[in-house]
Amino acid sequence: xxxxxxxxxxxxxxxxxxxxxxxxxxxxxxxxxxxxxxxxxxxxxxxxxxxxxxxxxxxxxxxxxxxxxxxxxxxxxxxxxxxxxxxxxxxxxxxxxxxxxxxxxxxxxxxxx
Amino acid sequence: xxxxxxxxxxxxxxxxxxxxxxxxxxxxxxxxxxxxxxxxxxxxxxxxxxxxxxxxxxxxxxxxxxxxxxxxxxxxxxxxxxxxxxxxxxxxxxxxxxxxxxxxxxxxxxx
Numbered sequence: 420x421x422x423x424x425x426x427x428x429x430x431x432x433x434x435x436x437x438x439x440x441x442x443x444x445x446x447x448x449x450x451x452x453x454x455x456x457x458x459x460x461x462x463x464x465x466x467x468x469x470x471x472x473x474x475x476x477x478x479x480x481x482x483x484x485x486x487x488x489x490x491x492x493x494x495x496x497x498x499x500x501x502x503x504x505x506x507x508x509x510x511x512x513x514x515x516x517x518x519x520x521x522x523x524x525x526x527x528x529x530x531x532x
Numbered sequence: 533x534x535x536x537x538x539x540x541x542x543x544x545x546x547x548x549x550x551x552x553x554x555x556x557x558x559x560x561x562x563x564x565x566x567x568x569x570x571x572x573x574x575x576x577x578x579x580x581x582x583x584x585x586x587x588x589x590x591x592x593x594x595x596x597x598x599x600x601x602x603x604x605x606x607x608x609x610x611x612x613x614x615x616x617x618x619x620x621x622x623x624x625x626x627x628x629x630x631x632x633x634x635x636x637x638x639x640x641x642x643x
Contacts, residue, residue, distance in 0.1 A: 452631075458573070461635035462619075509575055513631075518564040519623050521631060523575035 422446050425510050425524040432500055433532050440495045440527045442510030451493040452521065454509040455479060462509065468493055469515065500531045535559055535632045538620050542638040549610045553637045555620030556602045565596055567605050568619040570636065576619055579605075610641045 423444040432438055444451065453466040454477075464477030468487040482504070483497050493512075497504055510524040538555045545551050557565075565582035580587065582594040582603050593606040607614055620634035 462576070462633045464631075507573075518566075518581055519631070520566065520578055520581065521621075523577070526575050528573075 423510065423512055423522055423524040425508075425527050427527060428525060429528050429530075431530045431532065434499075434501055436500050438497050438500055438529070440508055440510075440529070442493045442495070442524055443491050444493075444512040444522075444524075445491060446512060446514075446522070447490065448512035448514050448522075449490070450513045450515040450519070451487065452511040452513075453477070453483075453485060453493070453495050454511065455481065456507045456509060456526075458507070466495065500529075502531045504531050505529060533558060534635075536620055536622050536634040538618075538634040538637045540635060540637060542640055544640045544642065545610055547610055547612060547641055547643055549641075550606065550608050551610055551639065552604055552606045553618055553620075553639075554602050554604050555634055555637075556600075557620075557622045557632070558601065559622070559624055559626075559632075560601070561624045561626050562601075562622045563625045564623040565594075565603050566621040566623075567592075567594055567603075568621055568633075570617045570619055572616075576633075579618070607639075610639075612641050612643060615639055615641045 426441045449470045454462045463479035465481040466485040509526045511521040513521045567579040568576040569579045570576040586595040591608045617636040619636045622632045624630045
């Protein structure tokens with residue numbers, strides 16, 4: 420089992436609120452990722468990081484921001500939540516070496532009213 | 533054209549059936565290949581890596597055809613618990629690794 424954790428698992432929040440989704444991994448992986456996935460739809464990469472102090476935007480434009488101050492921690496922040504942000508957010512990590520297999524956290528299901 | 537393409541299905545098969553999925557990729561810089569399984573409203577989980585020589589894990593067999601740029605997954609003796617979405621995943625090496633997830637193939641195994 421992968422040691423990657425996300426909190427909260429479920430979040431219902433009103434429009435305009437600032438939220439931070441937490442992601443932590445204890446595997447010492449250098450690379451971390453955030454994906455957005457709507458029910459029954461494909462994964463979309465929104466942010467990734469190669470290591471501490473490295474962050475990049477993914478393929479899907481997102482109004483969220485991320486930070487990577489510590490290897491094990493990769494939080495995602497929405498400054499002002501909107502109903503269009505309602506989705507599942509999945510965090511993943513990988514070693515960046517060899518086959519670079521990604522391991523996923525359980526996800527945060529976000530609903531913005 | 534998407535870089536990784538899968539038939540979305542759904543594939544509806546009876547228990548005990550053999551079912552096969554294909555996945556095509558367009559970038560010849562693709563270096564490593566995987567099948568992930570995703571249950572409804574859950575996170576994707578690695579099912580198996582796909583090696584050039586082909587590999588088997590119990591009822592699951594994965595194969596890679598570099599010349600035709602496709603990978604396949606064969607499930608023998610399907611179980612109800614195999615019902616899920618199967619994601620084809622390709623890692624590109626174009627200076628830095630990039631991972632491409634397919635949209636997935638849905639499988640329903642019925643009693």
